[in-house]
Amino acid sequence: MKDDRQKSSIVGWSGLIWALVFLMNPDIGIFDILPDFIGYILFCVSIAKIANIDDRVNEARGLLQKMLYVGIAKFLALFVIFGLLPPTDRSVGMLLFAFVFTVFELVYLLPAIVKLTDGIIYLSVRHEGTAAYTPSVRTIKHGYKRTITEKVRRLSIIFVIAKAICRTLPEFASLTEQTFDGTARSSLYLYTDLFRALAIIVELVFMLIWFILTVRYIKLIKRDIVFIGNLEQQYDAEIRSKPDRPARRAIKAAFFCFGAAVILTPDLYFDGINILPDTLSALSVILGLWIVRKFIKGWQKVTVIASVYAAVSAVALFLDYKFRFEFYPESILRDIKAYNLYAAYCGVRGVSELVFVVLVFALLWIIMKNIITGHTGFVAVGALDQSEKIRVLHEELSKRLIIPAVFAGLSALTDIVSMFLINTADFVWLIEFLVSALFAFFMIRLMMGIDEQIEYKYMLA
Incomplete structure (x- = not known):
């Protein structure tokens, strides 16, 4: 039993779950209730050992480390908006920062998801893994076969894009805040909070679907004892030695x-x-x-x-x-x-x-x-x-x-x-x-x- 626990330590399973908790919460502009950078820290630590034995996972980890700095910068940008900008410029500042950070997240996160799932598939082929190739139930009913890993990858990409859109789109209402004479106000800007609330509802739908499926996927990989054991043996041979x-x-x-x-x-x-x-x-x-x-x-x-x-x-x-x-x-x-x-x-x-x-x-x-x-x-x-x-x-x-x-x-x-x-x-x-x-x-x-x-x-x- 002790040996089994040591083998499973090749991945920080609980750290992965907590990382998902920090990453799944909806954003309001750049305001993040549970800071994303904490989730990226947990994720990078959890996959650190596997990153040492596969270049694809290591490249994904490198991209997630860059997202760590983006998350910290996003957190500090709140200080700039509410501490340095005058109240009249805060809405435009929120739009500017939300758009910039969204671009960074898409540039780093989408390749990270692809590289990470490619790494899991590659390691499964080399180390007799079967869980990563489990067919999706829905695709079996439709007569063609897609693995659970491919489904998680596709859903993760959709979730990241949806979260980026829902974070940024409501902030564009700030562009209609004032007319050229600086006095009249557009009725569209007055509904910014409503747009944000609707965006959060949409985010919550994607968030729950993504979180539930990804947690199931992690548990499925964790139960692949032969695969995890072989990974542990490779880690012992290549890294610990x-x-x-x-x-x-x-x-x-x-x-x-x-x-x-x-x-x-x-x-x-x-x-x-x-x-x-x-x-x-x-x-x-x-x-x-x-x-x-x-x-x-x-x-x-x-x-x-x-x-x-x-x-x-x-x-x-x-x-x-x-x-x-x-x-x-x-x-x-x-x-x-x-x-x-x-x-x-x-x-x-x-x-x-x-x-x-x-x-x-x-x-x-x-x-x-x-x-x-x-x-x-x-x-x-x-x-x-x-x-x-x-x-x-x-x-x-x-x-x-x-x-x-x-x-x-x-x-x-x-x-x-x-x-x-x-x-x-x-x-x-x-x-x-x-x-x-x-x-x-x-x-x-x-x-x-x-x-x-x-x-x-x-x-x-």
Whole structure:
């Protein structure tokens, strides 16, 4: 019985069910009661092991990981709509974001569904699976044969398209909100809530049909004991006996997150508002650390630092937005309330920049250093001693940690200086942006160099 449970662990069955729960709920524009990105996290984790033994499933997982970022961006877009946009522009903003995110979802989700089901069919052929080829009852009655996998794929595609249409279509009523003179209002816009309610009803119909059939399909695959057992045996032979493979994939995924984090580091202002919040950078680092946690020592310490940075930068972001909406930079020398608010912002932002420097140093000398020493080098061939060559390589890679650290410190310094020169030299933010861009460039270059050495090591293994 214990062995059977271990075999079934090739797939996170309960995680899949919970993922469907988070993904099936209807959207209102971009408002999502149960955040989709949580569902994508659960789904990616649940199929992680199978992704290691089949390229099709792995490609599907990669697309779902991209949907994770789309889901997070959709969640954060609510803050932009209700926190930054004036009330008169919120309806159009909802339409714009709903349309953009719908395009991203269709581009990523539809191929992911096809690749995932193709992977299941391929694995079933190779490993004596029968459940994936179970005929659909309805098609048998009509005299032709379609498998349950094909039916689930077709229904999933229909569900995704229907959900996209129902999410976006009601928001087009916002285009009739005002006429050219800015006074008259169209009666069509007044029924936006009714259109949304009708869309939700339609979504619920598709949602229930899709959810019930997909859950039945998952249970059917789970009961295919021979198929699951053979998958477990292949995983033991290809992955557990070669622990470097999941480590390499985890490091690649973590580098992707770290790369996104450093790209989000430069402060880019639009109408006085930073449209690249540092909190997003911190969250990307935390996600990357979580992905690589099984293969790198010291990730807990860096995660704590990144969490502190996320919290402090969020407070700084709030104070910055509050000041920008209530005062002007010139008000600092004229209004005591503006002065106190800006002083509080400068204090919190200064602490945030110091924590940022600590985070970068920890990321470089704990995480990157561990990756360099643990996953780069040369594989010994015969009686040849490669220790000296490995030591030289590690020293060379470790020296590359210095340049990103220097630019991280300069970025923090110029950011602090720009706060105090806001009324005398407001161009300093441009210097800070350029320094931060150089930090991002050298950080990405460092990770590309490390990744190249990782591939070189295991290519010769």
